[in-house]
Amino acid sequence: MAHDDVADLRGVLGRLGWSSDPAMGRTAERVLEGWQARAAIGLRPTLTVVDLTVDQYVAFRAIGVTGMCPHHLVPYAARIDVGFVSTGKGLGLGSVRRLAEWHALPPRLQEELTVKLAEALSTELRTTVAVRVVGRHACDVRDGEFGVLETSFGPADQLARLRA
Numbered sequence: 520m521a522h523d524d525v526a527d528l529r530g531v532l533g534r535l536g537w538s539s540d541p542a543m544g545r546t547a548e549r550v551l552e553g554w555q556a557r558a559a560i561g562l563r564p565t566l567t568v569v570d571l572t573v574d575q576y577v578a579f580r581a582i583g584v585t586g587m588c589p590h591h592l593v594p595y596a597a598r599i600d601v602g603f604v605s606t607g608k609g610l611g612l613g614s615v616r617r618l619a620e621w622h623a624l625p626p627r628l629q630e631e632l633t634v635k636l637a638e639a640l641s642t643e644l645r646t647t648v649a650v651r652v653v654g655r656h657a658c659d660v661r662d663g664e665f666g667v668l669e670t671s672f673g674p675a676d677q678l679a680r681l682r683a
């Protein structure tokens with residue numbers, strides 16, 4: 520971690536009047552460590568493709584990921600559901616989860632995460648994949664709003680099946 524970065528963030532915290540609390544002695548380091556862990560995104564994970572019967576409907580439900588809101592740099596917890604009709608190819612649940620986690624790493628709107636994941640899965644599975652994401656955002660919770668944001672992308676009939 521760059522010394523300048525820690526000093527800069529310590530300076531911000533100090534100007535906010537938050538430097539004297541002993542509990543915040545390492546807060547600048549911790550915040551930067553959290554951001555750096557997300558920034559160290561690495562290569563796209565390897566996926567395990569499996570053969571499936573054509574026209575089989577497959578749904579992966581309740582995959583949990585943590586994204587980061589690009590407007591406020593705070594996390595959101597999201598539940599992801601994925602559904603598709605096979606054209607002969609499928610993915611293991613672990614592969615779908617790793618791909619979802621990888622797409623959720625950078626600061627990115629939930630709407631964009633939804634589309635990017637649907638497009639990546641559609642390319643991989645050679646069919647149109649429906650993705651539904653329900654997220655609770657820390658920036659809303661901070662403001663006393665506990666509602667969730669639902670975003671989806673894909674064919675309407677498959678999304679209806681995912682919501683059922």
Ligand SMILES: [Zn+2]
Pocket residue numbers: 588589590591592656658659
């Ligand atoms: Zn936000």
